[in-house]
Amino acid sequence: MASTDRTQEFYERGIRAARQGRFMAADHFFQRAVAHVHGPQGVEGRVQGARHIARIYTELGLARMAARHYRRALAMLERAGARGSVLFAAITARLEELNGANLSQALAGLGILSPGNGPVTLLELHAAAVLDEVRALAARGAPDEQACARAARRLNSAEVPTGKGGAWTAQLILDLCTGGASGE
Structure with missing residues (x-):
């Protein structure tokens, strides 16, 4: 089986598991797919892998799981002493954006529409x-x-x-x- 076929298989199995709510299995399959393609080496490789998995969850509409993987990437960077790095800032901004979108969606579901940073309605x-x-x-x-x-x-x-x-x-x-x- 070709490498791209194997990667696609892991990716599809991960998506099926995520849609079934089996997130441990989904994480496993996504990590295998990322390792197949990118072969993450060292801290930066693992961080990039976590970012990639977070993007997959975001595309699937599973914001809670995406936020979990962004936080995981931030924790790895913090342990590596890269808190002031550009990568740390980029992931932090993405996590804040994701959390802001979740809050707006939750408020809209309650019938409270927020105009962003504008005046209070x-x-x-x-x-x-x-x-x-x-x-x-x-x-x-x-x-x-x-x-x-x-x-x-x-x-x-x-x-x-x-x-x-x-x-x-x-x-x-x-x-x-x-x-x-x-x-x-």
Whole structure:
């Protein structure tokens, strides 16, 4: 079997294992593929191998595993005394970029859209007030229509807008308490 065929086989087996959630096996196959192609020698070779595996995980959408391998590369460089190196700075920047993308994705999944380094949006500014109301209702058990209407009135009188800038309704509050989704 040719070397490129063997490398491709290790790579594909690694992808299958990663998609199945078997990350130890995926790491093993990816490391074998990288060793076949690059033959990492010394600290810099192992660091480059970890970076390559991190890029593979990033392409697969497995950010947690990618971050793990970037941190591994940083630890190897730190042990080697290369903390101030260009390579260390490049990996640190890539890890921060990956973590920033993960945070933005998580916030967007919660309905909080962050404009980056720009001004704080009204939604972000008032999120704590909305969460306080919802948590208070949820702590008392399943909320009823009247309790949700009172919470909506409190938020509206405090001039707290919804995510789309509208007024709060009992149904919106109920949806937040129960995890449902309304049309807003």
